[in-house]
Amino acid sequence: MADPQSKAVPSKVDAKAPAEGDAPRGRLSWLVGWVLVPSSIVGVLFGGGVLVGAHFAESWLARLVVWCVELFG
Numbered sequence: 001m002a003d004p005q006s007k008a009v010p011s012k013v014d015a016k017a018p019a020e021g022d023a024p025r026g027r028l029s030w031l032v033g034w035v036l037v038p039s040s041i042v043g044v045l046f047g048g049g050v051l052v053g054a055h056f057a058e059s060w061l062a063r064l065v066v067w068c069v070e071l072f073g
Contacts, residue, residue: 053062 049065052059053065056062
C-alpha cells in the first residue's frame, strides 16, 4: 500500500494573483474587439455588395436588393 504521507497535497494559490488566462486587457484589445473586427465585417459586406452591384447589375441579387430598397424607401 502507498504511504498516506507520500500523496501530493495541492498548494493554495494566492487569491490576489490572477491566473494565466485572466490577464488584464488593455485598450488595444478593446479597440480590436469592439471597433476593428465589427468594422471589418461591415466593410466586407458593404464592399461585396458594391462589387456585385457594379459588375452584375442585371443579376437576380442586385434586382432583389433594389426591390427591397424601393419597398421601404
